[in-house]
Amino acid sequence: MSREFAPEYIRSLKAYSSAKSEKLTGSTWLNANESPYAKEYALNLDNLNRYPDPQPENVINAYARYSNLSYENILMTRGADEGIELLVRTFCQNGKDSIAQFLPTYGMYKVTAESANVELVDLNQALLINASQSQLLDSVGNAKLVFVCNPNNPTGDVLPLSRIEEIVKACEGKAIVVVDEAYIEFCEEFTAAGLIEKYQNLVVLRTLSKAFALAGLRTGFVLSNPELINTMRKVLAPYPVSSVVAAIAEQALTSCNISSVRRQVSIINNNRATLINQLSACKHVRKVLPSFANFVTIQLSDKAHIATAMESGLIMRPFTLYGEDNWLRISIGSEQELNVVFNWLVEING
Secondary structure: OHHHHOOHHHHOOOOOOOOOOOOOOOOEEOOOOOOOOOOOOOOOOOOOOOOOOOOOHHHHHHHHHHHOOOHHHEEEEOHHHHHHHHHHHHHOOOOOOEEEEEEOOOOHHHHHHHHOOOEEEEEEOHHHHHOOHHHHHHHHOOOOEEEEEOOOOOOOOOOOHHHHHHHHHHOOOOOEEEEEOOOHHHHHHHOOHHHOOOOOOEEEEEEOOOOOOOHHHOOEEEEOOHHHHHHHHOOOOOOOOOHHHHHHHHHHOOHHHHHHHHHHHHHHHHHHHHHHHHHHOOOOEEEEOOOOOOEEEEEEOOOHHHHHHHHOOEEOEEEEEOOEEEEEEEEOOOHHHHHHHHHHHHHHHO
């Protein structure tokens, strides 16, 4: 019966397949770019009978200090994914407007566009690197939103800040550039947050899911100029952030915890370098992509090696890239978890 009521563009949708939706069984999970570091937080559950603050002031002020911005520049959302959805709902007209993305990239831009009946303009990632401003504008066309994932998922590469600024400048008066910085803590020097006061068409997306080790909390932030933020507030649900989420997020954004996060990031980056060295030495690893995030993407000589890993309980993220289905994304886990990867490499090396 639902098919009779749902519009055609909804009926034709294919649900996004996240790393957790595949119902796999295993003992070592390196498929969702999660942090290996869990932390306990204190909770006061006495006020659950009351609605939460729609935009918790303490949390947003803490994030403002962390990002060197002001309260007026920040909107708190249920993960960066809600930020993506909110941008499309706010600035794109159903059945009329379009957004642009640069492939390969994060899958939620496509899912959001299709579910909102907004046209998706697929462009080659190479345009981000070497296209002139006029070439970039011609390629983007009439897109209202231009999504740039930096560092990019699933490839792990990063654009320098100077290039991000060129892209934002090229789109001034034409489109809003959305820089998705879900992985920026692993290379903080590349953040575009410092450009927000300079450009009115820039939005930066952030999350606590990766470096802050709070993937289960579903907490994100939209950073932009006050005019765009206030416009998005009109579309945001009345109570998007629960009081439990706000309480944990506030604790996560203390100066003490931020220092702890940065130490953990340093360990993860060192572990990433070690993993890259091990992968590069494996004869069955055809290619190792440079990475500035908490994962490494590789191309195997044969995708059958992925099944070998799964049989031993090692779960990583296989996918198709550049038309070939022998690619694998490996999250940077703890030293113990990475030892499982090293043992797998020894096994497939024979």
